[in-house]
Amino acid sequence: MSVTRRTLVSPTTVRLIHRERIEWHDHAVHQLAYPIRGVLQVSTSRGAWVVPPNRAVWIPAGVAHSHRAHGPTELRSLIFDVPVNPLAVDVPTVLAVSPLLREVIRALTDNDGLEPEHRDHLEAVALWQLREVEALPLWLPTPTDPRLVRLCEILAGDPADPRTLGELGRQVGAADRTLSRLFREQTGITFPQWRGQLRLHHALKLLATGLPVTRVAADCGYRSPSAFIEAFRAAFGTTPGRYMAAGEGRPRD
Missing domain, CATH: 1.10.10.60 (Homeodomain-like)
Structure with missing residues (x-):
């Protein structure tokens, strides 16, 4: 399995067609991957997670993974530096997404021109929400x-x-x-x-x-x-x- 290091430096939006795949890669930062539309399958060497709408998956830095879309899928991603780990986990974890967290993710990924102060406030809200959310048993071990x-x-x-x-x-x-x-x-x-x-x-x-x-x-x-x-x-x-x-x-x- 060949793993590519993909650089993430800011919140992103990626639109995927049905069955489209993002091949094996990892990141130097933690990623919160949220399919605001569609269903995202996240695979690692340990197994697979299926992430439907209103759920997100926390992918720790350095964990090799791939994505596959099921249905037209819109993937929103937030990133966090390695020392920032509100879930205190070192494996991918599927989370419930509250209405507030959903809107914060939407705001951070929709607005490239946010003032740094506003972006910092929204990221602080996202971290607070991540400390409160429920982990869900959506893992299929391999x-x-x-x-x-x-x-x-x-x-x-x-x-x-x-x-x-x-x-x-x-x-x-x-x-x-x-x-x-x-x-x-x-x-x-x-x-x-x-x-x-x-x-x-x-x-x-x-x-x-x-x-x-x-x-x-x-x-x-x-x-x-x-x-x-x-x-x-x-x-x-x-x-x-x-x-x-x-x-x-x-x-x-």
């Missing part, structure tokens, strides 16, 4: 065992695959007990939890393209639209339709 890697590739290609761990194990050459143990050791979560996260990640990507909730539920392997809506509500606190409409992506219910 295992290293070749059998698990193959199994994860199979499910990523078809998240609706209904096969049990034992059935998948026969395809990758390992017993279900072995795979279950390896999942816990290498990802920190169980196989059912991992598959649930994968399906939610896939659902966010599909919703960003405007697919109706009923189609998304089927494509992600939920037994019914109501089961999908309930799983989504448990993870995000709202329904899929309301969630995306709040972030300017508006799928049909």
Whole structure:
């Protein structure tokens, strides 16, 4: 994997088309990446984060990562010097974005001509908000065992695959007990939890393209639209339709 150092010196706005990718790179500063529209997938060697509207991801300085857009995506970024780390984390972290933080990010990225004093005030508000926001469990960890890697590739290609761990194990050459143990050791979560996260990640990507909730539920392997809506509500606190409409992506219910 080749990693390029990309220089960020000020808040930026990048518009990406559906499926557009920004290849592996890192920064010398911390980055707060916020898709004000669309859904952004952030990948690192440790796994992937899916960032929908009204969420942002904190990417620490020096962490190699890539981006992929799902749906037309508008990426807004703030930067912070290395000593400034209000979250006190050294791994990417997905955050809830409050209405105030959203408007501060918008103001900082929309106005190149802000007076330095005004910019300093807005950045101070952003830091205050970042100390208060909630981290969200949107990480899909990547295992290293070749059998698990193959199994994860199979499910990523078809998240609706209904096969049990034992059935998948026969395809990758390992017993279900072995795979279950390896999942816990290498990802920190169980196989059912991992598959649930994968399906939610896939659902966010599909919703960003405007697919109706009923189609998304089927494509992600939920037994019914109501089961999908309930799983989504448990993870995000709202329904899929309301969630995306709040972030300017508006799928049909």
